[in-house]
Amino acid sequence: MSDTIFALSSGSPPAAIGIIRISGGSAREALERLAGRVPEPRRATLRTLRDGAGGVLDSALVLWFDGPQTATGEELAEIHCHGGRAVVAAIEVALGSIPGLRRAEPGEFTRRAFANGVLDLAEAEGLADLLAAETELQRLAAQASADGAISTQVDAWRSQVLGLSAYVEAALDFSDEDDVEALPPAFQDGLAAVVADIRAALQSPRAERLRDGIRVVLAGPPNAGKSSLFNALLNEGAAIVTDEAGTTRDVIERPVAFEGMPFVLIDTAGLRDDGAALVEAIGIDRARKELEKADIVLWLGAEGEGPEGALEIAAKCDLEGAGKKNADHTLSAASGVGLEGLVEDLVARARGLVPKRGMAAFNQRQAEALSHAFDALEGIKEGDDLLLIAERLRLARRAFDRLLGRQSTEEVLDALFGRFCIGK
Numbered sequence: 001m002s003d004t005i006f007a008l009s010s011g012s013p014p015a016a017i018g019i020i021r022i023s024g025g026s027a028r029e030a031l032e033r034l035a036g037r038v039p040e041p042r043r044a045t046l047r048t049l050r051d052g053a054g055g056v057l058d059s060a061l062v063l064w065f066d067g068p069q070t071a072t073g074e075e076l077a078e079i080h081c082h083g084g085r086a087v088v089a090a091i092e093v094a095l096g097s098i099p100g101l102r103r104a105e106p107g108e109f110t111r112r113a114f115a116n117g118v119l120d121l122a123e124a125e126g127l128a129d130l131l132a133a134e135t136e137l138q139r140l141a142a143q144a145s146a147d148g149a150i151s152t153q154v155d156a157w158r159s160q161v162l163g164l165s166a167y168v169e170a171a172l173d174f175s176d177e178d179d180v181e182a183l184p185p186a187f188q189d190g191l192a193a194v195v196a197d198i199r200a201a202l203q204s205p206r207a208e209r210l211r212d213g214i215r216v217v218l219a220g221p222p223n224a225g226k227s228s229l230f231n232a233l234l235n236e237g238a239a240i241v242t243d244e245a246g247t248t249r250d251v252i253e254r255p256v257a258f259e260g261m262p263f264v265l266i267d268t269a270g271l272r273d274d275g276a277a278l279v280e281a282i283g284i285d286r287a288r289k290e291l292e293k294a295d296i297v298l299w300l301g302a303e304g305e306g307p308e309g310a311l312e313i314a315a316k317c318d319l320e321g322a323g324k325k326n327a328d329h330t331l332s333a334a335s336g337v338g339l340e341g342l343v344e345d346l347v348a349r350a351r352g353l354v355p356k357r358g359m360a361a362f363n364q365r366q367a368e369a370l371s372h373a374f375d376a377l378e379g380i381k382e383g384d385d386l387l388l389i390a391e392r393l394r395l396a397r398r399a400f401d402r403l404l405g406r407q408s409t410e411e412v413l414d415a416l417f418g419r420f421c422i423g424k
């Protein structure tokens, strides 16, 4: 039997309440030792907690959940104690002294939930994203994945493919004669439908686009007003602004949400071809690299001299003589004029780059498994050998299983569950 694990599952102390979870075969014994009798299942009950020597640890609400219908799929206890650092520490010490109990690793509760089939890998990934979500759009997408939207979709494809396999098995049973017309038109139609569905899913934006934010790079010559615009958009003085050309040397990144859409704003060194000292020159090099990774470039330089597709920004419009003929946005970081319009435009453009609002999107790992399924299915041609077709269908099903974690490597699991905090 595996160890019984415990951890503080609520935020770090001091806090009003600390929630300590205990999961595993010795959870009942642990709760008995600390709280006396184990309460009725799923009923919060006030108890005095005592250590092994009978000393009072705290007065706390305790809850008991019989396995396997629990968050981890195991026997599970919760202690809602006072959230003081020493209170939590004392209870943890008492728990640690019980044989068979140890502190949980990061994500270990969820890993057990996965191992016990409470959730699949795609749902666990959604849960990790949900805990990391900082903006409303991230939350909605993660919630859909955690609730099983990805899993339901993949399961549907998997059973469609299973249906296709049945046609092939049937055809193989009757194929002792060489001239038998092997597969019915329904097979080809069904195959084409799954292939088209998966192709569309692979072409839509990855979940990471929403998780990592849309990269907006501010670029242009020295003193164009990049850092001033950067600060104005962030509403804080994150970057140094002076009238000296070459003030910004390094790349400065700040995450920000506009209307629930996550962005990463990136301020860069002013681009110039000569006259830059060593440090500034390195900064210019970094700026160029950022431009390559940008989703959206705000170009504050002369019209038409920025990278292709960049938004033309006419900055410092409060000053006379400033301006561009065909600017996408005319604005002033100093007065705030034009900033609202720019933000609206950024949000509108970002919408086309991220998954649709509230829709679960495939992440990179899932998309890789999905593309294996796609390759296997798309490679099936009319008139192929039946055994070959059967094998390709099997490969596709295996890829779906990998996606959902029915066949997963320790490596994938370590990477995923390491993203969780201790106590989850």
Ligand SMILES: Nc1nc2c(ncn2[C@@H]2O[C@H](COP(=O)(O)OP(=O)(O)OP(=O)(O)O)[C@@H](O)[C@H]2O)c(=O)[nH]1
Pocket (backbone or CB within 6 Å): 221, 222, 223, 224, 225, 226, 227, 228, 229, 240, 241, 242, 243, 244, 245, 246, 247, 248, 249, 268, 269, 270, 271, 315, 316, 317, 318, 319, 331, 332, 333, 334, 335
């Ligand atoms: N009047 C006015 N001055 C501005 C505005 N934006 C920036 N400035 C001034 O322009 C000068 C350069 O601004 P920065 O924001 O440092 O320009 P930058 O493009 O980041 O410059 P480097 O980092 O050196 O490349 C500063 O003196 C700012 O105060 C604006 O909207 N109106």
Ligand SMILES: [K+]
Pocket (backbone or CB within 6 Å): 222, 223, 241, 242, 243, 244, 245, 246, 247, 248
């Ligand atoms: K400057």
Ligand SMILES: [Mg+2]
Pocket (backbone or CB within 6 Å): 226, 227, 228, 239, 240, 247, 248, 267, 268, 269, 270
């Ligand atoms: Mg600057």
